[in-house]
Amino acid sequence: MSADGPDLVVAGAGGGLIGALRAAQSGLDVLVVEASEHFTRGNNTSMCTAMIPGVGSRFQKELGIEDSADLFAADVERKTKGTGDQRLARTLAEVSGEMVEWMADEVGLEISLMTDMHYPGHSVDRCHTIPERHGNALIDHLARTARSHPKIDFLVPARLTDVELDADGAVCAVIVTDPSGASERIETPAVLLATNGFGADHEMVAEHMPEIASATYHGSETSRGDGLRIGTRLGAASAYLDAYQGHGALAAKSATLLGWATIMHGAIMLDTTGRRFAKETSGYSEFGPYLAARPGATGWVVFDRRVHDLCQPFTDFRQTVESGAEVWADDAAALAEVTGLPVDAVVAELEESALAARGHVEDRFGREYEAPLEPPYAAVRVVPALFHTQGGLVVDEKARVVDADDRPIPGLYASGGAAAGVSGHGAGGYLAGNGLMPAFGLAYLAATVVANG
Numbered sequence: 001m002s003a004d005g006p007d008l009v010v011a012g013a014g015g016g017l018i019g020a021l022r023a024a025q026s027g028l029d030v031l032v033v034e035a036s037e038h039f040t041r042g043n044n045t046s047m048c049t050a051m052i053p054g055v056g057s058r059f060q061k062e063l064g065i066e067d068s069a070d071l072f073a074a075d076v077e078r079k080t081k082g083t084g085d086q087r088l089a090r091t092l093a094e095v096s097g098e099m100v101e102w103m104a105d106e107v108g109l110e111i112s113l114m115t116d117m118h119y120p121g122h123s124v125d126r127c128h129t130i131p132e133r134h135g136n137a138l139i140d141h142l143a144r145t146a147r148s149h150p151k152i153d154f155l156v157p158a159r160l161t162d163v164e165l166d167a168d169g170a171v172c173a174v175i176v177t178d179p180s181g182a183s184e185r186i187e188t189p190a191v192l193l194a195t196n197g198f199g200a201d202h203e204m205v206a207e208h209m210p211e212i213a214s215a216t217y218h219g220s221e222t223s224r225g226d227g228l229r230i231g232t233r234l235g236a237a238s239a240y241l242d243a244y245q246g247h248g249a250l251a252a253k254s255a256t257l258l259g260w261a262t263i264m265h266g267a268i269m270l271d272t273t274g275r276r277f278a279k280e281t282s283g284y285s286e287f288g289p290y291l292a293a294r295p296g297a298t299g300w301v302v303f304d305r306r307v308h309d310l311c312q313p314f315t316d317f318r319q320t321v322e323s324g325a326e327v328w329a330d331d332a333a334a335l336a337e338v339t340g341l342p343v344d345a346v347v348a349e350l351e352e353s354a355l356a357a358r359g360h361v362e363d364r365f366g367r368e369y370e371a372p373l374e375p376p377y378a379a380v381r382v383v384p385a386l387f388h389t390q391g392g393l394v395v396d397e398k399a400r401v402v403d404a405d406d407r408p409i410p411g412l413y414a415s416g417g418a419a420a421g422v423s424g425h426g427a428g429g430y431l432a433g434n435g436l437m438p439a440f441g442l443a444y445l446a447a448t449v450v451a452n453g
């Protein structure tokens with residue numbers, strides 16, 4: 001770090017590490033300020049499934065997949081029923097293909113395109129991942145690479161508590177506070193707020209998204225809305241504060257993610273009446289509030305050996321199975337017994353969904369099936385969850401935080417959960433990857449913009 005302070009302060013070592021690495025590789029002196037000593041095993045990036053959308057990447061082209069910003073923006077438009085931020089969707093689409101290639105070529109991650117499962121809402125396969133398909137491996141690699149970079153310093157644990165603007169309204173310094181309460185002022189012309197959203201602030205969650213407030217919060221305990229509060233105090237605009245990623249398949253027994261690959265490969269979800277209650281393939285996020293509204297706010301994901309085997313590439317799925325959360329039964333009646341669900345309903349749903357999967361009847365919720373479920377059956381009891389919030393500071397096409405008149409606050413950038421995302425309102429607009437795409441994409445973009453002056 002130079003005597004007159006870093007060129008860029010990155011607050012938050014989740015997706016923010018992408019910004020730190022990109023900026024350092026461009027020759028900038030970077031200071032990463034991170035609130036938690038245990039960030040590699042606690043923040044959202046460390047918990048994720050590592051599905052990173054990259055639009056128009058060479059990994060797609062190698063498989064003959066044509067993708068474009070127009071196609072991604074249209075997917076966002078459809079999933080959010082016209083309410084998603086189109087400027088940001090195009091911005092993220094345009095940067096994301098280049099970014100996943102950079103993650104492979106310059107950061108050294110073993111990136112590949114995921115094609116064995118098609119995430120709901122994406123009209124082409126565009127989620128890139130790493131062999132482990134888990135955030136632990138992803139963040140370990142990012143943190144190790146950043147810590148060994150000569151142009152990146154870390155201040156951990158230390159919390160960004162304020163940002164100062166000069167007389168012209170541009171960023172000139174940050175205030176960081178250590179756990180003892182001691183504060184330090186650090187001069188810098190630029191700061192990236194990568195502090196995630198406000199999922200851990202129960203009052204804010206209850207205010208903005210009451211339908212999911214009683215569900216399990218399965219996200220970082222340090223997502224306290226710091227970026228939103230600091231930015232708002234500086235005059236920034238905020239948007240989509242009711243938006244969030246929910247999930248309908250957190251295993252009740254182990255508090256691990258069962259995962260939606262089960263559903264996409266053909267599993268069904270039953271509530272405690274033994275009945276299906278919505279189109280499972282619409283998306284996992286909306287199943288958070290759907291399940292929260294069912295009797296007892298719990299349900300069962302039912303699948304078979306074929307689905308079980310197809311889900312093996314997912315660390316989360318394997319951990320759920322290893323925890324003992326999965327139960328097996330030889331037929332529908334035995335499944336009802338082992339789950340405690342009403343036998344008539346379970347038998348009827350398995351029969352009906354198998355008929356629909358074979359094309360003999362129309363599915364009553366309009367879903368399609370990869371294949372019919374065959375006995376023996378497996379089931380995992382699931383509960384609804386909130387993973388992270390998707391509303392926050394409004395950013396422009398350069399990841400700059402803007403005010404209510406869309407004027408950038410010079411030197412102030414935001415990414416990930418600290419920024420407003422592209423998921424529109426509520427839970428239903430969330431497309432797979434809408435978490436990491438702005439977390440990594442906006443951090444990458446901010447660093448590029450700062451480096452280019």
Ligand SMILES: Cc1cc2nc3c(=O)[nH]c(=O)nc-3n(C[C@H](O)[C@H](O)[C@H](O)COP(=O)(O)OP(=O)(O)OC[C@H]3O[C@@H](n4cnc5c(N)ncnc54)[C@H](O)[C@@H]3O)c2cc1C
Pocket residue numbers: 011012013014015016033034035036039043044045046047048049050051052158159160161194195196197218219220222223224226227245257387388415416417418432433434435436437439
């Ligand atoms: C189980 C699970 C699976 C998921 N899978 C996917 C997926 O496959 N694809 C996808 O796109 N999204 C996924 N998501 C969502 C995704 O993980 C998040 O959207 C994304 O990681 C957010 O990144 P971030 O940088 O904003 O926040 P984080 O990764 O949480 O990083 C923020 C960091 O900021 C620190 N911090 C907070 N306040 C301060 C402060 N004041 N000063 C300094 N530091 C501070 C925190 O300690 C934390 O380390 C998943 C989420 C969960 C829970």
